[in-house]
Amino acid sequence: MARWISEETGGELFRIVPSEAYGEDFDACADRAKNELDNEIRPELSSHIDPEIMAKYDVIYIGFPVWWYDLPMPVWTFLEEYDLSGKTIIPFFSHNGSSNGANSVNRVSELAEGADVLADDALSLRGSSVAGSEEEVKDWAAGFVK
Numbered sequence: 001m002a003r004w005i006s007e008e009t010g011g012e013l014f015r016i017v018p019s020e021a022y023g024e025d026f027d028a029c030a031d032r033a034k035n036e037l038d039n040e041i042r043p044e045l046s047s048h049i050d051p052e053i054m055a056k057y058d059v060i061y062i063g064f065p066v067w068w069y070d071l072p073m074p075v076w077t078f079l080e081e082y083d084l085s086g087k088t089i090i091p092f093f094s095h096n097g098s099s100n101g102a103n104s105v106n107r108v109s110e111l112a113e114g115a116d117v118l119a120d121d122a123l124s125l126r127g128s129s130v131a132g133s134e135e136e137v138k139d140w141a142a143g144f145v146k
């Protein structure tokens with residue numbers, strides 16, 4: 001989804017990478033994610049954007065999978081790491097049933113202090129339908145470009 005958005009808008013891609021990978025084992029990933037959420041643990045990230053570079057961006061499309069009806073904790077870390085005030089933040093996410101994003105998009109608004117989060121315009125796609133959704137994603141992304 002992020003790649004299609006960048007193709008459509010000319011935006012730069014940045015991947016939010018936790019220092020410790022969540023791994024391929026679903027149960028282990030789910031347990032860790034639940035524990036982090038319950039305890040509001042912000043996992044360390046291995047990739048960062050220079051604050052001076054971040055300051056030059058006005059619009060950020062932020063993408064994530066819904067995890068435990070909320071925003072994955074590495075995205076909490078990301079949103080709190082930078083001064084996002086004055087920026088426009090446009091969320092997009094995949095899910096496996098929580099089609100309205102549950103609490104994830106609210107969480108973006110809460111954590112992106114001072115930013116204008118376009119919560120009502122967030123793009124929601126079921127994970128299994130992402131692969132066939134290039135046109136939908138690009139049409140959606142184009143709607144924000146003046």
Ligand SMILES: Cc1cc2nc3c(=O)[nH]c(=O)nc-3n(C[C@H](O)[C@H](O)[C@H](O)COP(=O)(O)O)c2cc1C
Nearest residue numbers: 030033065066067068069094095096097098127128
């Ligand atoms: C730890 C974990 C928690 C999840 N919690 C939710 C959830 O609360 N609601 C939901 O719709 N999907 C949930 N999912 C499913 C993911 O949103 C889904 O895997 C993701 O959107 C990618 O889709 P795919 O697995 O079909 O590729 C969860 C997945 C994981 C790994």
